[in-house]
Amino acid sequence: MSTTTIRLPEDLKARVARAAQRSGASTHSFILEAIAEKTEAQERRDEFYAEALRRKEDFEQTGRAVPWDEMRDYMLRLARGEHPPRPVAKKVDR
Structure with missing residues (x-):
């Protein structure tokens, strides 16, 4: 394991100590x-x-997407505990 030195303002150092x-x-x-949590959040x-x-x-190449009204209906049905078929991407007007 390598060592890294950081300089903390005294108030932050005290806050960290209390929180720990x-x-x-x-x-x-x-x-x-x-540090690990912050790193993981940035990676996500x-x-x-x-x-x-x-x-x-992909959209720019194919012009295909799921229209918002269909996606909204799908998500609302999922939220109600239903098992609707997944919406299918179609060519949309740009």
Whole structure:
């Protein structure tokens, strides 16, 4: 495991120490967990954007998408516990 030094403002250092104590963790493990959580959140955000770009490119190439009214109806039916068929992408007017 490598070592990284960070400089924390005194007020943040105190807040971290108090939060770690309340959670029953050491300050070190609390900071590691916070860094891991932030890193994972950024990785999920990156994956979300990459998927959005992939879908945008697919739409630009094919012109096919699920119309909003059909998707909304599908989602509402799922929320009610129904098992509707998945909507099918179609050529849409741009």
